[in-house]
Amino acid sequence: MTGNQFTEGGTNMTKVSFKVTVNGRAREATVPPRMLLSDFIRQELSLPGTHVGCEHGVCGSCNVIVDGQAVRSCLMFAVQVEGSEITTVEGLTQGDALHPIQQAFWEEHGLQCGFCTPGMLATAQELLAQNPDPTDDEIREAISGNLCRCTGYEFIISAIRSAAVKLRETDTETTPQPV
Amino acid sequence: MKPSAFSYECPNDLQAALALLASDGDTRILAGGQSLVPMMNYRLAQPERLIDINRLSELDYIRDDGGVIAIGALARHAAIKSSDLIKEHFPIVAEAYDWIAHAAVRNRGTLCGNLCHADAASEMPAIMQILEAELVLLKVGTSRVIAAQDFFLGTYETAIAADEILTEVRIPKPAAGTGWGFEEVAMRRGDYAWCTVVATLRISDGKIAAPRIAMAGVNDCAARLRDAEAALTEQTPGASLFDAVADTVADAATPAESSAGSAAYKRDLIRALLPRVLNDAVTRAT
Amino acid sequence: MSSHLKSNVIPPSRQREVPRTGMTWIGQSMKRVEDPRILSGKGGYIDDVAVPGMAHAAMVSSPHAHARIVSIDTSKAKALPGVIGVYTGEDLATVADPCPSFAAPPITQHAISVGKVRHVGEVVAAVVAEDRYIAEDAAELVEVEWEILPPNVDLEVAAAAAGDALLHPDDRDSNVALDESFSFGDVDQHFAEAHTVVKRRLRWQRSSAQAIETCGVVAQFDPFKGGYTIHSNSNFYNFIPFVIGGSLRVSPGELRIIPVLTGGSFGSKVFNHKIIILTAGLARLAGVPVKYIEDRLEHFTNSDSHGSDRLYDAELAMAEDGTFTSLRFTVMDDYGAYLQFGVGTHGNAMAQVTGPYQIQSFGMRVMAVLTNKTQQGPYRGFGSEVTNWVMERMVDAAAEELGRDPVALREQNMIQPDQFPYMIPTGNIYDSGNFQKVLEEAKTMFDFDGWRSKARAMRAKGRCVGVGLATCMERSVYGPTEWWSLNNKETPGFTLTSTPEGITVRLDPSGKMFVTLNSPMVGNSPETVVAQILAERLTIAPEDIVFNYSDSQSGFNGVGPQGSRFTAMIAGACVSASIKLEEKLKRFGAHMLQRRPEDVELRNGAVAVKGLKDQEKAFGEIALTSSFFRLSFPDGEEFDSGIETTAVYDHPLSTDPAEDRSHLGIFYPIVGHICHIVAVEVDPGTGKVEILDYTAVHDNGTMVNPRTLAGQVWGGTANGIGTTLSEVFEYDEDGQFTNPNFAEFAMPTANEMPRNFKLGHVETPSPYTEYGIKGGGEGGRLGAPSALTSAIEDALSDRGVKIASLPVTPPILRGLIRDAEQAATG
Structure with missing residues (x-):
């Protein structure tokens, strides 16, 4: 330095x-x-x-x-x-494709104005890296440090639940599974 | 809402940090920064110099030292919360962390920084006192150890000197069979507590032994409730005893009137929470 | 109908697209068009705007609630390196006049205060510097000498204040800015004849929307191009030039306001005129483009968007059998230091003040009180959320006094399905509805009877569990007479009557359909709903539609998403545009197919010969040919190149207020209905409330996109839960705002929301809007407070706790429980 x-x-x-x-x-x-x-x-x-x-x-x-x-x-x-x-929301996108978490937010209507969304995505990314199959209560607890004034959080929780499934499926596809 | 200017030092080892701290000037230590930086953004704190201790990896540990668990100055709340050592020996700490801020703040914030900040509504100062933790304070050429109960002097006020760093918290492992209780009321989980009550105790021949109780969020700093402990020692646990003790504590409390509720409300919370905490502790004691 | 309403004739419906089932796009939960760019971080919010040479502003804010400015010394601040200029109210006044005001007579407000300050956070000087850090350094160096004046904090005290405690002694000799009484129908007679009159004093305290993005502006002034170029996150960008041009001393045409994606509004960004005048004035004074983004503290203390803060003395008159006959209020509203929108929030509430009930007359005295607080502005509900709560509190009180079941009493008084359109005493109408069906649906979804007996059983065991139910109205598609109809009749102010919404549609030679909207995206779904409606009407694929937003010089006739108006209004514009485009497409397409226009139809994005499968021309081919091959078509204007159109849709159903204000006319007639039912458990020792179960059923007419509507309902309900349980602005006796931060102003997190929220929809189409669409952006907050309050009261019914004030935070609720305990033990 x-x-x-x-x-x-x-x-x-x-x-x-x-x-x-x-x-x-x-x-x-x-x-x-x-x-x-x-x-x-x-x-x-x-x-x-x-x-x-x-x-x-x-x-x-x-x-x-x-x-x-x-x-x-x-x-x-x-x-x-x-x-x-450092990873910001711009780094989450994979080339021209949305990251599975972003895709899940889109499909589940996990955003309205979108202002809190990049922070939510970062929180979700960390949660799902540590806990690939969280319960709804674990999702709730994880995002309780992110305020959203639009959604009432319900569809954000759905989105993270759905993203977890997507990410687990991706892992299954890319990771050799024991027979 | 931007911090005012400061000069920045980022030493690579503890001795260098202590040397910097020994020199004059309006200096603050930057550890997790989760309390200090908001105050700087509001310009409520305007230190001339920050000494960033985040490169002192030698202080990043949670370690079993035999009779005690030692937690270094750079151990983050998140690491402590998920540590198997902590879960095994101090389940109250792991439980309480669910009530302390949120994940992203716990990822950066440190236990030692939290203790030095000494917010009156913060949970860990109370918990460290009932666990009878010892705090290791270092300065150039010397160190001292201070009991947690002697460390907290008032709101944002501690026994640490300007040239000292709190390098380690040493928490003695509790005696076998110790039960614990933790209750808190805040507006939202993760907010500063309106009232936190914590306790540990044992049951010996059906009587309460070694009760330790502390409270935060009510008085000007977290403190042990010695009179309540005395009133419970060697007594048979029961609702009327707990209610009576809670009444005594509530009556003796000196809460400030604030937007977080009137003094009467704080006293009501003590009456509501203290018996619950004692019940839980008795239930968990084996 | 009462005789005072005879002159209020309901105009005929202008509906062209009748509601129907089995539509292709309308009614689908299509993924939002807006989302991919937002999700990838490329939304483009106000703070993302950067223009060359841009400087940054920071404010010197008043630390006092009420004080005279004796002197301001900016010399130290000006001397700081990096500072471009430091400006006081007098400096700003050299380039800008006071802010516009809908109050009549207006109350003078300067964007930077002149002479005195009237609330904590009011701007007294502004710094323009190379960056925000330096600007804030300089702001700290500005020295102000104050003469403290008595602060007005309590609204009843403020109303009686005189002398130095007057906020605007030059304009008014009282802090009561307006005191008007209204009587709609035979109020006195109904009260005189009443068998029972229920009276309650009810208090609703202030909070605000606090969208996660604050307000901001980037402004440039170019004297050689003749005006201002302004980026703003205002909802209302196509309208405000006409409101603020005068303040900035330019013609409206010299104000180019460019919209941005807006990070949430809920009312708080409807106008944003003060921050635009402030920033634009600074840009002109400093001679450089200026960015000013409120920080969170400034947004709390100076954004002029605090919500309603009212004290009601309410009376409900009833016949012996419990039939409601009349309702009467005396209401004082703490508007803060200024009165930007007059008493528009009370005008709004007049749209549905009698709720879903048949009540023959309504009377009101409204007093707008000025205090030393940040002034009010819109917040989701715009005043109607309060009257909904007051109405439902009065019904619960009536049930208690009559010993009646509160739900049965509601059903007895409800408007019946065959009574629509139903005109309420104020003159507004409810276009359609089936309140009974909504209620039944909600009760079934919630298992209302099961929960009630379960709660009773739990209470018998000492647990404080209760169930609350509310049946409320959700007016939508506002008419602007609400702003001024309650103003003093001799000086009604700016008597605006237009709220049009426009659209431009162009079919590109590439086959894409380019759509330009005139209202911004603020978290609603303007592009998605327009894509669905145009796809429905024109058979084009939604993914072939590309969206743009006009600026205030390229567009017009956009009013914005506030007042739950956008979807219904833009649907009208879409239908108008579609009719014109269809005619053009058929004309060109038929010529290309060598057919007559009456022999072709629109089919899957093509003009096709009726009854023949393969005879068709795709829209893209028609657009291409019409744009590039003029000689393929006959001479004549009707074949001028290109397929494009502009269309505008005016308010579907509005009438003027009566001259004598015996009624207010029709101004908010597209009315939805909502039923919220909630079960709670109260911890009596701490006052904490846990929501055990929650059901909301909404009728917003024909749904365009059920998923996005559900998002609005949930979000509004979250706001309503916050309003009821945790959110309140605290002012101490000196007028200090003590909790203007996110740590202490407690908006719900995911942890505070109900775990098992169930949402149902009933669709009663509007006979007045296209496809029968109604607005649905505010309903959650219009219903949740009433249901939650009832549930908490039910949970504590054995303890005799009554709730007459919101919010009921844990300290407040515990205080009510403590008082009841002490009363019980003597």
């Missing part, structure tokens, strides 16, 4: 340079330490799919996957992700 002196906002600060892999792509950046990870992703990396809803860590709209875990990107500083691997 290197530093270079500069003046911003009347305060002597050291911008910090770091490297990070985002959606599989290696990125280098030099930013002031106070830049929130959410702002870094949206503005510096021009990945606007990550949404900012409250900036105090409650709504979950800004959830992204950092090193396999869903985190609030409004509660991390960008400089903290040096060396990490």
Whole structure:
């Protein structure tokens, strides 16, 4: 990590340079330490799919996957992700195809305005990686840190339940099964 | 809602962190950041310097040290919640974590950071006190160990010095047969508690032994309920005893009037929750 | 019909597409057209907009509820590197006039306050800087000297205040901005003749929608192109130029407002005029494009979208057998510091104030009280959610006083299926309905009788389990007279009567159908419903339809999705456009097929000869030929190149209010019906409420897409559960807003929602709209509070707890239980 002196906002600060892999792509950046990870992703990396809803860590709209875990990107500083691997909603899409979780949200009507959706998807992605066959109550608990004002959550729960089935079927197809 | 400017240090080992902390300046330690960063975003906290301890991988552990389980400063809530060691020895901790924030916050937040933040409505300060945990505080050249019950001094106020890091929590394994209870009322699960009551106890010859009770969310900091413990010791468990103890605790409570409910409401919660917690603890004691 | 309604003649229906079964697309739960781009993170919300040279704004907000601004020193802020400018209310006033107001007479509101502040969070200065971080640094450096004035917090105290406590001493000598009385029918006579009059004092406290996206604007001013270019997440982008052009001192045509995908509204983004005026003015002052996105704190404290905050003294008059005869309210409403929409929220409630019941007359005195709080704006229900709750509370109270079963009392008084269209005392009509069928369906789905006996048995064992049922109206397709019909009759204000919705449809030579909409996507499903309706009417495949949105210079005649109007209104525009397009397609197609237009029909995306299988021309081929091969067709205007049309649909059924306001005319006539039934268990020691079972049955006429309608119902119900159990804005005695954050303003998470929510639909088509469609965007919140309140009261019936105020948070409910316990023990 290197530093270079500069003046911003009347305060002597050291911008910090770091490297990070985002959606599989290696990125280098030099930013002031106070830049929130959410702002870094949206503005510096021009990945606007990550949404900012409250900036105090409650709504979950800004959830992204950092090193396999869903985190609030409004509660991390960008400089903290040096060396990490980050997946945003833009990285979930597989080429021209929706990821099975996205597909399930589409089929089950798991979104209305869509603003909370990228954070929901990150939470769902982590849940299903840890627990491929969650109960409805486990889904409910997992997404209880993501506020949605449109759906009443019912179809989000259906979508995650359906995504779990899709992902398990995908695993069955690609993983050799014992006879 | 953006944080004000600060300078940033990210040491790679504990000694470097301690050295940085020993130098002057308005410095805060950044661990999980799940309490500190919201306050910075609101500019309620405007530290001049942050020392990020997230690279101190030497502090990322949950370890069986014989008679105690040791939890390092970088152990995240999520890791503690799912740890087999914790589930085996401290099921109350695993249970309580269902009530503490939400998964994404638990993925980053640390137990040690949570204890240092010392929110009066936070659960772990109460639980660490009934488990009689010890906290290891390090500074350059020296260390000290402080009992959890001596650590919490008030709302956002602890015994830690500006140049110290809480590096480890050491929780003694409970005696065989210890039962436990946990009850909380908050607006939503995951919110800060309006009232949390926690207890452990044993049953010996049909009588209550070694009761430990603590409460959070009511007074200005989480604390043991020593009078209640004394009133229960060597007594036969039962509804009238528990109700009487709850009444005494409720009457002695000093809750602030707030939007989270009147003082009368907080006292009602104590009366409702304390007997439930004691019942559960008795049921679980073997 | 009462004589006061004789002059209110119901116009004939303009319905062209009659409701029918077995349609191909309408009625299908088609996957949404909008979703793939949103799911992949490419929706394009307001904060995703970036224009070259854009700077960022941050606000200096008032920390006081009521204070005079003695002085503002911006020098330190201006000196900060990266700051482009710092502007006060006086600075903004050099380029912008006060905000528009539907109140009559208007109340002056500046986008940046001038002279004094009237609520916490009101803007006193704005910083424009290179980025938002620096802008916020500078905002902290602005020094304001204040002279504190007495804060008005309690609405009854505020109503009586004088002197320094007056909010607008230059405009008004009272904090009561409006005090009007209405009598629709023989109210006094009905009360004089009543056998029983039930009286209740009922309180509904303020909260707001709090969509997860806040309001935001990106504005540019170009003096050489003659105006403003503005990106905004307003619902109403094709209309507001006419409302705010004056404030920005340009003609409406010089305001180009470009819509974006909007991250939820529920009413909160209907106009957004203040933030547009603010940001546009800053762009003009700073000479650079400016982005201003409210942060969550600003959205809570300054977004002018707080919900209703009312105190009712309600009376219900009944005959000896329990027949309702008249209803009367005295209502005070705490509107906050300004009155942007007048008392439109009470006008709205007049659409269905008597509920599903036959009540002959209605009287009301309404007082709009100004206090030192953020002003009210729309929130899902727009005031009708409150009167629904008041009506249902009064019916439950009547049942209790008469010793009657509350459901039987409802059934006795309900409007019967053969009475539609039914005109209520205010003059609005209910177009159609079958309330009895909805009730039966709901009771069956819920196992109402089974649950009632189960709850009784559980209560006998000491558990606090109860069941509540509500039968409520869901008016849809609003007419704009609701904004002004209750204003002072001598100065009614802007007496707008149009709410059109338009569409442009062009069949591209490639065979794609390009559709331009004039209202934004705010979480509803505009593209999906239009695709379904056009596919139904024109036999085109939905996947061949491509959507765009006009901006305010390229489009017109769009009013937006608010008031549960969009689906029914755009259906009308789709039908109009389809009629025109069909005529063109047949003309061109018949010529290509060498047939007469009357011998061809539309079939599977083609113009085909009636009765002949293989004789057809695909729409794409017709469009291609008509666009590129002019000489293939005869001379004459009717064969001008291209297949395209623009169509507009006006409100299907509205009439003017009576001059003397003896009735308000027809203004919200497409009326759905809902029945919610819920079982709850209360923990009496803590006041916590657990929802054990929940059923909602909605009748929204013909359903275009059952799945998206279900999403609206569930979402609205979640709002209603929050309104009832957990959401309230808290102000302390100094007028400080103490919980403006997501940690303390407790909106339901997935954990708080019922585990076994059952949803049913009854379809009673409207005789006035195309295909019989009714709106359905608000019903959940219009029904849930009433049912939940009843259930909680039932659960605590053995303890004598009565609920007269919402919300009932656990501390509040425990307080009611404690009071009852203390009363019981003396």
